[in-house]
Amino acid sequence: MLLAKEELVRVLRTEGDNDTADRIEGSGxxxxxxxxxxxxxxxxxxxxxxxxMAKLAGGGFGTTLSP
Structure with missing residues (x-):
């Protein structure tokens, strides 16, 4: 499954998971x-x-995903 890095970071920050968002941003x-x-x-x-998968099932990524 494809997803935008920017969208993943946004969702993590929205959920208050700033540490993981920072690691994703700086991960390369x-x-x-x-x-x-x-x-x-x-x-x-x-x-x-x-x-x-739990975050995806929760619909946190809207329509930015592609199969």
């Missing part, structure tokens, strides 16, 4: 994050696949 991840391809980088920044 591309502007379009592929959750499968970049799973290790996301986990290293403190956002594991289970957490990310």
């Amino acid at each position: 991840l591309p502007e379009q994050i592929d959750t499968d391809q970049h799973g290790d980088e996301l986990a290293a920044a403190g956002l594991d696949r289970t957490q990310l």
Whole structure:
């Protein structure tokens, strides 16, 4: 699944998870994050696949996702 790095950071900050948002911003991840391809980088920044899927299921990312 693809999602915009900027949108991920925005949602994390909205939820008050500024530490993870800062790590994502400074991680070197591309502007379009592929959750499968970049799973290790996301986990290293403190956002594991289970957490990310929970946020996605909650609708926090609106329509910025592509299958």
